[in-house]
Amino acid sequence: MPNAKQWLDLxxxxxxxxxxxxxxxxxxxLNLDFSNMKVIHVAGSNGKGTACSLMAASLTLxxxxxxxxxxxxxxxxxxxxxxxxxxxxxxxxxxxxxxIHETAQGKDGLRSIVLTFFETTxxxxxxxxxxxxxxxxxxxTGLGGRLDATRCIPADICLLxxxxxxxxxxxxxxxxxxxxxxxxxxRPNKPIVVRDMADEGFxxxxxxxxxNAGDESIGEEKSPAIPYFVSIPGDKNIKDEAEILVKKLFxxxxxSVQYLEQAKDEVRWPARMQLIEKESNLFLLDAAHxxxxxxxxxxxxxxxxxxxxxxVDGKQIWTLxxxxxxxxxxxxxxxxxxxxxDKIQPTKIYLTKPLGGRYPGIETQLLAxxxxxxxxxxxxxxxxxxxxxxxxxxxxxxxxxxxxGSLYLxxxxxxxxxxxxxxxxxxxxxx
Numbered sequence: 001m002p003n004a005k006q007w008l009d010l011x012x013x014x015x016x017x018x019x020x021x022x023x024x025x026x027x028x029x030l031n032l033d034f035s036n037m038k039v040i041h042v043a044g045s046n047g048k049g050t051a052c053s054l055m056a057a058s059l060t061l062x063x064x065x066x067x068x069x070x071x072x073x074x075x076x077x078x079x080x081x082x083x084x085x086x087x088x089x090x091x092x093x094x095x096x097x098x099x100i101h102e103t104a105q106g107k108d109g110l111r112s113i114v115l116t117f118f119e120t121t122x123x124x125x126x127x128x129x130x131x132x133x134x135x136x137x138x139x140x141t142g143l144g145g146r147l148d149a150t151r152c153i154p155a156d157i158c159l160l161x162x163x164x165x166x167x168x169x170x171x172x173x174x175x176x177x178x179x180x181x182x183x184x185x186x187r188p189n190k191p192i193v194v195r196d197m198a199d200e201g202f203x204x205x206x207x208x209x210x211x212n213a214g215d216e217s218i219g220e221e222k223s224p225a226i227p228y229f230v231s232i233p234g235d236k237n238i239k240d241e242a243e244i245l246v247k248k249l250f251x252x253x254x255x256s257v258q259y260l261e262q263a264k265d266e267v268r269w270p271a272r273m274q275l276i277e278k279e280s281n282l283f284l285l286d287a288a289h290x291x292x293x294x295x296x297x298x299x300x301x302x303x304x305x306x307x308x309x310x311x312v313d314g315k316q317i318w319t320l321x322x323x324x325x326x327x328x329x330x331x332x333x334x335x336x337x338x339x340x341x342d343k344i345q346p347t348k349i350y351l352t353k354p355l356g357g358r359y360p361g362i363e364t365q366l367l368a369x370x371x372x373x374x375x376x377x378x379x380x381x382x383x384x385x386x387x388x389x390x391x392x393x394x395x396x397x398x399x400x401x402x403x404x405g406s407l408y409l410x411x412x413x414x415x416x417x418x419x420x421x422x423x424x425x426x427x428x429x430x431x
Contacts, residue, residue, distance in 0.1 A: 004094070004101040011117040012358070018147035023119050024218050027152055029103050029110070032126050034154055038136045038253065043145040043182040044161030044195065046293045050269060051161055051242040052140050053427045054260070057267040058246070059136055060085040060428060061259035066136040068427075069125035069150075071118065072357075074270045074287070074411040075420035081125050083132055085428045096127050118142045119149045126153060136255075146184035152218055158185045158192040158225075159249055162241070163202060164292035176201040183209035188223035193249045195241070196229040203229075228252065237300055239264060267427050271410035273300060275308075278417050279391050282308060282400050285414070287407040289324070291332040294404070298340050301402065305344050309400040316344055317399030321386060322367065323352040324405035326359050334370050337404065341373045347399060348376040350386050354409035361406065383412035 002010060040055065042048050049070050056068040065084060073079040078087040100123050106112040115123070122142070129137040139155070141148045163179050175197075183206045186192045190213075194206055206227060213225035230248050232241050243264050250257050268274070271287040284304055288294040309318040322337060324330070341349075351368055353361035364379040380386045390398055403413055414420050423430060 004098045007101050008097060008117070008120060011115055011120050014114060014116045016143070017116045017119065018144070020147065020149070020152050020215070020218055022113050022115055023122065023149040023152045025113055026100070026103065026115070026119075026123050027126065029113075030100070030123070030127060032130050032153070034126075034129070034137070037129060037134055038157075039153060039155045040136065040138045040157055040159065040249070040253075041141070041150060041155035041185050041187075042139065042159045042161065043141040043148075043185045044159075045164040045178075045182075045290070046288075046296060047161040047195075047238050047242055047245075048140050050238050050272065051159060051246055052138050053267050053269045054239070054242045054246050054263055055136075055138050055249075056082060056085050057263035057428050058250070058257070058260045059255070061263055061266075062256050064136055064255070065132070065134045066138060067125065067129045067132060067134045068138040068140075069122065070140040071121065071142055072407060074407060075414045075425060077121070078422075079270070079425050080121055081128050082427065083128070083134065086426045087422050088128060089422075092128065092131075093124065096124050096131065100124060100127065116149075122149045141182070141185065144178075144181040144184075146181050146215075148185075151185060151215065155185070155187050155190065157190060157249060157253055158187060159245060160185070160192060160194045160206070161245065162195050162292075162296075163197055164290070174201070175199060176205045179205040180209055184215075186210050186213040186225035186227075188214035188220055188225060191226045191228060191252050193228045193230060193245055193252065195245060196231045198231070238296060263428075266429060268429065269427060270414065270425055271407060273297065273304070274410075275304075276417060276419065280395050281390060281398055282395065283413070283417070284308070284400060284402045285410040286402075286404055287410045288404065289407055290327070291329045291336055294333060294336045298336065298343075301340060302343050305400055305402065309344075310396055312396060317347050317396065318344065319348050319350065319390070319398050319401045320346040321350045321352060321401065321403040321409075322405045323354045323361055323364075323383075323409045324367075325354060325357045325361055325408065330362070333405075334367075338371075338373060345373060346402075347374075347397075348378060349374060350389070351377060351379045352383060352386050352409070353381060354406040355382055355412055357406070357408040361408070383409060384416050387413070387416055
């Protein structure tokens, strides 16, 4: 019989399961109660994590106790569960995991319940929120919304961030289909703040899901949700956009927005446009991992490269590191990386392989076959080997080191840069 941690690792073998049955059954077995807290449920393609972290940071600064559940983790699993902006302790994690493990095994004549890794981590978050008696729980969906495990708990308000065509093999081939799956987080008689995509099909899908809100399979009654569409000016970056959406959501909830601006200035979302100085080198890590996400951060990346990279003989010096997990949109992703390189040509490009993801990273030999804009292409099997190579060079040779392509790759770098402690992974600096 495996222990709780071994069992958690084994749940990875159960793959992905879109459906609410097992998670709902576990919530009932654990007797979880969310009536004494406010629950905010967030779905979308891009900007979910930024919005969640901004909410958590603002609530923390306001003195409102909160738990934020996001996925995946960058460096270690406790990051998925932040209480008052700090990852929970390993001791608390182990204790909660043990209870979920025992409950899933079944006893007193109850059947055992087979859980996926994601379902298990979400249940850890739900039980942790109950144990710590937080006032607000912020929940980020894993994939989609309608059949995501996070849909199993009641929510007081929902947020739908920017939508793009992603996971088309699972969520549907069109923006309308994908929107419908994500907008299905809308709860009966509850508000949902929607990032307006200014697209007729998108709006139609959102309104249909709001009109038909409620999932009877988990005990909800059918009744319309209340949509609030929010337009975002085209010149806003992801953080600006998150601030606009969160401000609207807080106002609807009656929560203070007093610390929202401070939270925006101070929030540190690991591996999202994260600047790091180490060993006389300057790193910029960003975890944009799909084409639409990368396209949105390119203007900010260009600005960072212009302002932070050294100039030698009239040329800006910067190094690109790229590695990614398998994805259907790889060609599109690489075309956007090329766009970045065309704007300001890198001095050298390191291709590497992220470790620790659900699927093995793409082999560097395959990435090297792509038509890169320069000839100086180096291949290393992992982040640690990349760092060993970079440390042999000076700052004037490496310039600004920009790492892109995978959340897991950025997690690998944070680990080997020694930046994976609780304090480093907190989304707020020590107050």
